[in-house]
Amino acid sequence: MGSCPSLPRKFMEFPTIFSITEDEIDLNNLLAKITLSSTGAAAIFTGMVRGMTSRGDAHETEYLEYEAYVPMAEEKMKQVAEEIRARWPTVEGIAIVQRVGKLFPKTPTVLIACTAAHRDTGVFEAARYGIDRLKEIVPIWKKEVGPGGEFWVEGDYIPKAGE
Amino acid sequence: MNHVKLLFFATLRDRAGAKSIELDVPAELTVQGLKDKISDEYPNLRDSMSSVIITINREYAFDEAVIPLNAELAMFPPVAGG
Numbered sequence: 001m002g003s004c005p006s007l008p009r010k011f012m013e014f015p016t017i018f019s020i021t022e023d024e025i026d027l028n029n030l031l032a033k034i035t036l037s038s039t040g041a042a043a044i045f046t047g048m049v050r051g052m053t054s055r056g057d058a059h060e061t062e063y064l065e066y067e068a069y070v071p072m073a074e075e076k077m078k079q080v081a082e083e084i085r086a087r088w089p090t091v092e093g094i095a096i097v098q099r100v101g102k103l104f105p106k107t108p109t110v111l112i113a114c115t116a117a118h119r120d121t122g123v124f125e126a127a128r129y130g131i132d133r134l135k136e137i138v139p140i141w142k143k144e145v146g147p148g149g150e151f152w153v154e155g156d157y158i159p160k161a162g163e
Numbered sequence: 164m165n166h167v168k169l170l171f172f173a174t175l176r177d178r179a180g181a182k183s184i185e186l187d188v189p190a191e192l193t194v195q196g197l198k199d200k201i202s203d204e205y206p207n208l209r210d211s212m213s214s215v216i217i218t219i220n221r222e223y224a225f226d227e228a229v230i231p232l233n234a235e236l237a238m239f240p241p242v243a244g245g
Contacts, residue, residue, distance in 0.1 A: 047245050068244070069172055069237055072221035098244055110245050131245060139218075139237075140244030141173035152174045155241035159216065159223040
């Protein structure tokens with residue numbers, strides 16, 4: 001990596017990982033990459049395929065098939081990480097990973113992890129913000145397949161100008 | 164004329180029957196103009212145009228936006244990652 005004098009020193013030191021992958025999400029590997037010598041806390045959110053849904057329209061899920069507009073999705077993940085850093089400057093490392101393809105119940109599909117020096121720095125809220133924003137602006141979709149047939153799951157967020 | 168690429172995802176791809184198309188559009192065409200053109204030329208997509216999300220060069224775009232030369236456009240429903 002070359003020198004980049006326009007960026008604050010902090011941003012260069014703090015690791016940010018964002019990716020769309022077809023591979024299994026390796027939590028230990030990701031966590032190691034966003035742990036610095038100054039890190040003492042990590043908040044990790046992961047979502048998985050739910051086989052049995054009881055809330056709302058109760059149903060069973062055989063599998064979910066995920067797809068993404070990959071280059072835009074990775075750009076928007078980077079934007080989510082920048083938004084996290086703007087709101088919680090104490091956050092050190094950030095990892096945002098979405099797995100795509102055909103994924104079966106109990107399989108982790110997404111991971112948002114934020115690290116910080118201490119747990120009372122907003123690191124929980126930062127990870128929560130990350131998953132909420134991913135579901136709003138990162139172009140990923142999933143088709144649900146179950147005993148009742150298949151249908152696309154659609155979100156309800158309409159992005160605003162500048163998002 | 165302006166030669167653009169239009170990508171479809173999720174429900175839009177199913178209805179279009181294609182992952183992407185290339186098309187020539189008039190210079191200075193707006194996003195609203197593109198929706199009108201797609202409605203006219205692709206009847207399967209007509210019902211989707213009122214709620215579709217459109218991007219220009221991987222950024223969200225709105226009805227008044229003018230489509231730049233050789234743009235990469237995409238159409239899709241509200242996102243549902245996670």
